[in-house]
Every structure is written in C-alpha cells, then in structure tokens.
Amino acid sequence: MDSKRRTVLQGGAGAGLLALLAGVGLLKPSEVFAARANDAAFKLEKLDEVLKALGVTSAAEGGDIVLTAPDIAENGAVVPVELESKLPNTESVMVLIEKNPTPLAAIFHFHEGALPRVKTRVKMGQSSDVYLLVKADGKFYQVKKEIKVTLGGCGG
C-alpha cells in the first residue's frame, strides 16, 4: 500500500474515497461530490428518519420491480437479496431492513451501461420487513417482503 495515499485517506472518512478517485482521475470534478452522498442516512436508527434523509417523501407500491429473497433465512448473517427493476431510467436501488439497528444496508447506483439488476447478501438481526426502494426518473417505488430469521446476524 502506498503510504502517501494512506495519509490522504486518513484525512477524513467521508473524503477518503473522493480523494482516492480524484487522485487517479477516475471522477470528473463534477462527479466527486456525488460519492457517499448519503453517509448520514446510514447512521439513523428509525426507518422513517432514513427515508426522510434519503429524500423519499412518497413511494409508489410495486411497479415493475422484482425482489427475490428467501421467506425464511436460516442464517441472518447471510441473507441473499436480488433485485431487478424493469422501470425505465432506473437510477438507484436502496436496501432497507426495518428492524436492524440501522435500517439502511446498501445503496447501489446504476450508471450508463449497467442493467438495473443487482444481487447481494445482507445481515439481519431478527425477522423483519425488508424494503427495496427504486429511484427511477426521479420518482421512488418500493417493494416489501417479510423475511423470517431463525438465527440473528448482528448479535455477539
């Protein structure tokens, strides 16, 4: 690891990636400030506060969004979730787990060339409703699914 780069990164948690990306010329200056735009929302503990912080005032139910996840997750530490959006101009997808200590788990942003489909694995502390919010053409759409967890993934 480049020791100078490390110093730059330690300058600030939020500024770390920005400095890194700008440093390698990957991001144009106009794009730099878009990265990690929602840092504060990841620290909030209530679902409605998270939604507010994300700028979600209303979300239409359903739409052409397909959420694939198990009904029962035996191991809350590894819960597979898959999302496919058929909405035109899908910009991003947010994964929220209502009963986790901090509900916001992940946000994926699709850029030109990416198809609006993503699959990942998340932790769930207990059985909970899982919300997927899709932002398409500036509007929000949501799907919800209850996932039962038999062994929590957040405890010690």
Next chain:
Amino acid sequence: MAAGPMRIRASVSGDEINVRVLMAHPMETGQRKDPSGNVIEAHYITDVVATINDKIVLTAEWGPAVSTNPYFEFNAKGKAGDTVKVKWVDNKGESREDSVQVK
C-alpha cells in the same frame, strides 16, 4: 486484518456481461463484543466503484449490514476482452482494487 484480493468473475452472454464479485472483508458492525465484553470496533466497506474499460457503471454505498466477505453481482453492457475493475474503500480508509478481463 489485512484485506485479501477480490475474486471477480466476468462472463459474457450476448451483448451483456455478468460480473460477480467476492470481497474479503470482516464487515464488523461495531455492535459485537469480544469474549471479554469489549465492543469490537466497526470496520466495514463504505464505498464501491465498478468500472468497465475505466468507465463507471456501478457505484455503491454500504453500511455495516452488508454481509461479511461481501458478495455482489451485476450486469452491464460489454463484450469479451473488456476490463472490469472494482475498488472499495472502508471506514478506516483502507482500500483495495482488483481487475479482470471479461471472458
């Protein structure tokens, strides 16, 4: 804990490529305690950037609820021979970058 290399698989299907990424990272939530009762410090990936031929196609912001040794999968327009690069940065400022050619 030193972060090991990512395992990236990129395969072509028609005019699309499927990219699967497995990262080596503890993704510590900051809520667990060690056997002597001390809180284990939070340590998780916060940002991910995926590029194809140096053009950004997917970015992600993560919290500690993404599973240990994170896995994610996405699809994008592309062809055999394209270079897929994935980078991550975590909350301690550590980072890792790996790339692979689409087969």
